[in-house]
Amino acid sequence: MIEYATLDHSRESWRLDETVWTRVRNVIAFLMLLGWAGCAAGYVQDSDRFFRSYLVGFLDMTLIALGCLFFVMVMYLTGSAWSVTVRRIFETVMVTIPLAAVLVLPVLGGIHNLYEWSHSEHVAHDKILLGKSAWLNPEAFVIRAFVYVLIWSVIAIRIYTNSTAQDKTKSVKHMDSTSTWSAPGLLLVFLSVSTAAFDWIMSLNPHWYSTIFGIYVYAGGGLACIATVTVICLWLRRHGILAQSINLEHYHDLGKWMFALTVFWAYIAFSQYMLIWYANLAEETVFYSKRLVGSWKFVSGLLLFGHFIVPFFFLIQRRVKRNLGALLAAALWILTICYIDLYWLVMPNFDKEGVRLHWLDAVAWLAVASTYAFAFWWQLKKHSLVPEGDARLEQSLAHVNV
Amino acid sequence: MENSSLPAALEQKELHGIAAAFESPDKLLKAAKAVRKSGFTKVEAYTPFPIHGIDDILGIPHSHLGRIVICCGAIGATAALSLIAWTGSGDPLLLPYWTGLGAYPLVVGGKPLFAFEPSIPITFELTVLLSAFGAVFGMFALNGLPQLYHPIFNFRHANRITDDQFVLVIEKADPKFDATECTRLLQELDPVSVEMVEE
Structure with missing residues (x-):
């Protein structure tokens, strides 16, 4: 065993301060109230628009929780040591996923407003939709939505309870149990997120299909999840929480992940685009031709530059990843562009002439985001902010990027 | 501890520096800090594995x-x-x-x-x-690879650098270098052995 000369043994508190916690909880609760009241008003005013805006908000936040689920499983399977001090934040975001069972209800309720294949009289006259009706029918859609959330919830809760039990027992058997769950879990989660993306987003344009679509959506979710964790950790740091346990080295690694996933997203997005461009078949190119109309073409260009080129050259620099202000700016920008990406996937199916912003876009997102945030904040207080029973904790605290 | 003196024969040969072997990375880090504090700049460490923090102590700039x-x-x-x-x-x-x-x-x-x-x-x-x-x-x-010869191989325990010993060398190229002074300094830092290494 190496004795690290740099290790600082004076420990900070790994519990949330009661007054800070209450104040933040009140703010989140207020925003939640505001969001849902706005949603109710919006639903009465323009139910079509409400469901569309809500779908984007729901996808954005749910994919963040799913991204955390993916990363926690990967951390266990690879036995990564750098991530131990930030892992509890990932886990707490991840374990909010059962909420999706409730938050998905407006999407299921708005099925006839959102999905043309849900109208049986419309499908009857459409040979292609008729052929797809074994998968794309309202009953199967609803059942599948709950099956997805069930799969995610079982795995997330299992991993979370293992991790928190380890805080007390310090036993490695919890870690082994999670690793055992993670390998099949990763496969199941990837497949279910992929089909969920087919159901919830791709079927908005039911004649079109792309097999890489699920990975495209999940790549954005993974990126947004790293950005979210970075923002949460930096916010906690500003309030003097976890300022020593999560140090510059861990932020540097979070920055590397943001960079890596920016590249991965671009790789997947381009793979989809190039094949469709090359084949040039009418039933495939419709996806892009819809997004090159009117002001949508500027959004498409924004994604190329804002989702890849600019973050690529920004985050490739070591000094940016090691500058917490710059890293925060990058994380916030990435969260914004990931939302725009989903908006770009959903809205051109409805706003065919060009971008049409609506106040409900912001309000519906706020409702979903604050609900997930409330669950996160509630759960965060229950356990230590750092997995203190983890065998790799010391190694993580002393982690250095060479 | 093996003491080294200045054999007459060695003085004829070019000197590379004074090497000290330590038994743990911790001792090496402490010694490196002390040597740097004394104002030496041409200091090199040879270890079986990367040691966190040694770059900063030795003043090695970030790679280009x-x-x-x-x-x-x-x-x-x-x-x-x-x-x-x-x-x-x-x-x-x-x-x-x-x-x-x-x-x-x-x-x-x-x-x-x-x-x-x-x-x-x-x-x-x-x-x-x-x-x-x-x-x-x-x-x-x-x-500077490939490099077929390096003076550190003249160190008696050079083969243990890839096994269980941590070596610090103050090179002759250092402007403050003085063989007896450096030997004395290194011997104070709890080494296993201190030795002169020829070029």
């Missing part, structure tokens, strides 16, 4: 490898795009100078003679290839 890699990557991207534009279009977008100079305009699948879409995979591959070359060969160059 990243800059070499990005330059190679940029060359790769430019080369790929120019090559495709030149061979594909005959009226190249990027190199008007080569117009009509043995290009191979060929219409494939009704696509334009030059388009970015199908050029990206080749551009990507060439960028990655040249970046990887830059990283590997740049690392060799910056490390």
Whole structure:
């Protein structure tokens, strides 16, 4: 065993301060109230628009929780040591996923407003939709939505309870149990997120299909999840929480992940685009031709530059990843562009002439985001902010990027 | 502890520096700190594995490898795009100078003679290839590899550097170097042995 000369043994508190916690909880609760009241008003005013805006908000936040689920499983399977001090934040975001069972209800309720294949009289006259009706029918859609959330919830809760039990027992058997769950879990989660993306987003344009679509959506979710964790950790740091346990080295690694996933997203997005461009078949190119109309073409260009080129050259620099202000700016920008990406996937199916912003876009997102945030904040207080029973904790605290 | 004195024979040979072996990375770090504090700048550490924090203590600046890699990557991207534009279009977008100079305009699948879409995979591959070359060969160059001889092998326990000993050397090139003074300093730092190493 190496004795690290740099290790600082004076420990900070790994519990949330009661007054800070209450104040933040009140703010989140207020925003939640505001969001849902706005949603109710919006639903009465323009139910079509409400469901569309809500779908984007729901996808954005749910994919963040799913991204955390993916990363926690990967951390266990690879036995990564750098991530131990930030892992509890990932886990707490991840374990909010059962909420999706409730938050998905407006999407299921708005099925006839959102999905043309849900109208049986419309499908009857459409040979292609008729052929797809074994998968794309309202009953199967609803059942599948709950099956997805069930799969995610079982795995997330299992991993979370293992991790928190380890805080007390310090036993490695919890870690082994999670690793055992993670390998099949990763496969199941990837497949279910992929089909969920087919159901919830791709079927908005039911004649079109792309097999890489699920990975495209999940790549954005993974990126947004790293950005979210970075923002949460930096916010906690500003309030003097976890300022020593999560140090510059861990932020540097979070920055590397943001960079890596920016590249991965671009790789997947381009793979989809190039094949469709090359084949040039009418039933495939419709996806892009819809997004090159009117002001949508500027959004498409924004994604190329804002989702890849600019973050690529920004985050490739070591000094940016090691500058917490710059890293925060990058994380916030990435969260914004990931939302725009989903908006770009959903809205051109409805706003065919060009971008049409609506106040409900912001309000519906706020409702979903604050609900997930409330669950996160509630759960965060229950356990230590750092997995203190983890065998790799010391190694993580002393982690250095060479 | 083995004491070293100055044998007359050694004085005839060129001196590389004074080496001290330590039994743990901790002791090495402490010794390196003390030596640097005494004002020595040409100090080198030899260890069986990377030790966190030693770069800072020895004042080793951050590697320039990243800059070499990005330059190679940029060359790769430019080369790929120019090559495709030149061979594909005959009226190249990027190199008007080569117009009509043995290009191979060929219409494939009704696509334009030059388009970015199908050029990206080749551009990507060439960028990655040249970046990887830059990283590997740049690392060799910056490390001065391949190197067939190094004075540290004259250290009696040199083979243990790849096993269980941590060695610190104050080199003769240091402006403050003085053989007896350095030996005395290193001996105070709890080493296993201190030795003179010839060039």
